[in-house]
Structures are given as structure tokens and as C-alpha cells.
Amino acid sequence: MREKSRLTVDMTTDEHMYLKMACAKIGVSMKDFLLQLAFEKIEDMEDEWLANKATQALENIRSGKEKLISWEEAKKRLSA
Helix, strand or coil: CCCCCCCEEEEEEHHHHHHHHHHHHHCCHHHHHHHHHHHHHHHHHHHHHHHHHHHHHHHHHHHCCCCCHHHHHHHHHHHH
């Protein structure tokens, strides 16, 4: 069995009822809904981070701070 952790979220009674009704309407548990939402947000943040990193790398190449190397050279560096 996988080890589990628990997270408690405090919210008003009205917020809880609203969330519960919305989840019931779409047919998912509150736990599943919140976990899916959280992990989708994390993936979006990771995508943004990677896009920013790629943009910075391209800017560095254009400005001459970095240079391109061939695929063969990259393979050599990775296997060294």
C-alpha cells in the first residue's frame, strides 16, 4: 500500500457547500477535483518555466552569449 499524507483546507461553510455542489454537478469528488486542479496548475507553471528558459536560451544565442553546437557534438558531450 502506498504511503499517504493528508491536507486540511479551511473554508467557510458557504464555500464548502458551493464547492460540494459544483463537484456533484460534474460528478467528481471534491478531493479528485482539487487534486486535478492543483496538478494542472503545477503543470502550467512548469510549462511557463520551460518556455521562459527556452526564450532566454534563444536570446543568449542571438546576442552571442551562447553558440549553437551540432547534434554530433552534443552527443559527444553527453557520452563523455
